Amino acid sequence: MNTCQTLNSLFSPKSIAILGASNTAGKSGAVPIALLLEAGYVGKIYPINPRQDTVYGLPCYASLGDIEEAIDLVIIAVPASHVLAALEKSRPGQIRNAVIFTSGFAEIGDAGLQLQQQLQAFARERHIRLLGPNCLGFINVRNDIYATFSPAPLNGRLPAGDVGMVTQSGAFGAYAYCLARERRLGLSFWISTGNESDLDVADCIQWLVDDPETNVIMAYIEGCKNGDKLKRALAAANQAGKPVVVTKIGRTNSGAQAAASHTAALAGDDAVYDALFKQYGAIRAYTIEEFFNVGQALSKWTHRSGNHNLAIISISGGVGALMADEADELGLNLPTPPDEVKARLLARIPFAGANNPVDVTGHALSDLSILLDTSRDLLATGNYGALAIFLAAAGSSESLWSYLQELVSVLRTEYPHIPLTISALLPPERKNTLQQNGSMVFADPSAAIRTLSKIMHHRPLMISPRTDGQSAVSLPEGVGALNEPIHWQC
Known part of the structure; x- marks a missing residue:
């Protein structure tokens, strides 16, 4: 089976049956129905339980075979020993996919492995794709499809x-x-x-x-x-x-x-x-x-540009040095700003550190425009692939909050493809506000540098087929010697 062509009906089903459907809130056969109904799932839902007439107000069926329509997805929430027998009551071709919540298969040893192998054989014969067993299922977030018994979505989407x-x-x-x-x-x-x-x-x-x-x-x-x-x-x-x-x-x-x-x-x-x-x-x-x-x-x-040059602005020379150490060890470059950029900063703060890291000192907190002006000056050079700003505990200052929002908004608008991190102590709601508006926020400045290093160094390798069946790998422009043998094959 071509997996990529057949899985649309699994992850975007137009009809869902639930084996082991239950009216008892919190049970594995109840949670997906509750979530689907709450989310407004537009497809058909078929609860299956021979001991129930209705489940969550929906007509309940005794078995898969009692449903006349074809079913894109069957969610299975019955004991392992009953899974195969329940599926065998379906008609050939009736079911396209199944998600199996049930545990008690290969993970418990030989007896469970035998049950799992019997289930696999039946699924292959009927051309049914299986997700699981012993899994939490899936969520199609975009289309509000909840094929899971995890209670996590019940507490917020x-x-x-x-x-x-x-x-x-x-x-x-x-x-x-x-x-x-x-x-x-x-x-x-x-x-x-x-x-x-x-x-x-x-x-x-x-x-x-x-x-x-x-x-x-x-x-x-x-x-x-x-x-x-x-x-x-x-x-x-x-x-x-x-x-x-x-x-x-x-x-x-x-x-x-x-x-x-x-x-x-x-x-x-x-x-x-x-x-x-x-x-x-x-x-x-x-x-x-x-x-x-x-x-x-x-x-x-x-x-991202693929530029490995990082600009650091800090209100603390010591933490700026710590961030520089981290950046250097991770292979990021810290080019010194042009003379004209340094001159503009020193004209406003004569005792600033105008190299990179740029130490704007605590004085920047009494003249909040310095942070934004210095950030724009650095990024306007076109020489930096990312900007990291350290604000220490000052980030939690009430007087600084509106300015922080403005700084992130302006830089995101003017330089949308330049990664920006703010290292500051912020309550969760404010951290999320800044991250929604275009930055990443870290309490630990070293974590900010490590994250920037990972994404700045990531560039896809161009892999083309070779006549010997292996893969020839072409390196992106500008990439030099590698530490690992690039032609290793799995």
Whole structure:
């Protein structure tokens, strides 16, 4: 089956049946119905439970076979031992896709693996695509389609955006949903793959590459059963210019064992994954914070110049030096501003540090125009690919708030493709306001520099087929020697 051509009906279904539908709030067979109805899902919903006449006010069916229409998606929330028997009551060709919430399959050992293999065989025979089992399902954020039993959306919805997120871990997925909501990070799709009896993370990455509304892909990976498929998916994302941010667990023996016991994933040698990510331009994030920082920054600045020159403005010479150390270690350049730019600043603050980092000192807080004027002077040179500003605790000042909004708004309007970070202590609502208006906000200035480094260094590699079946990789203009062998093959 051509995965990319068949998954539209899974992720954008026009009809959904729920096996194990329930009227009991919070149960796995109730949550998706409640979410779909609350969100105003426009397709048809078919609750299935032989012990109920209605579920959430909808007519309830005894089995799949009692539904006359074809069904794009079946959500399965019945015990593992009943899943196959329930599906067998459908008619051949009636079902196109199934999301299986149920646990108790390959992740529990041989008995569960046998059940999973029987389910796979039936699905192949009927041409049914499977997501799961042992997964939280998915959310099509843009179209308000909630095929999940996670309670996270019940506590608040995500804004629609251009970031597609796929995770093998359901618990992490629910956590990530909440973090994205807290950050106001707009998602296009949120997908949990679980045991991956059919569709896996690579399939979902490949499908998100083809989704016109997804520009950035975030993937949480525990292991991989098909390295060639993952390689093809990352290559496709790279060629499409859609950056993939990956958090891959199992870097150590202890982590690998934990990953294998969780979803029966093949954790594999971490050095292999690391080389694969580097070869195909995926950005590896080593912490959850970094995972979100980089994903959000890539979504905010989709058209970056490839310029590795960073401008730093600080009200503290000491912290400016700390940021400079971080930038230098991460391969970012800190060119000195032109003489005329330095002269204009020194005319206003004779004791300022006019090199890069630019130390505007605390005096800038008594003349708030200095920050904006200096920022514009630096960016007007065309010599800098990003700007990082450190404001210490002054960022929380009430008198500074309106000016901060103006600074971000002006720079976003005049330099929309230049990444801008503000390091300051701000309450969450103000942090989100500035981030919605065009900056990234960090309490830790080092985290700001690390995020800028990740996105400024990311440039797609041009990969073209070779006659020997391998991949020839052409480096972007300006890229010199690499630290890793670029032609490594998975």
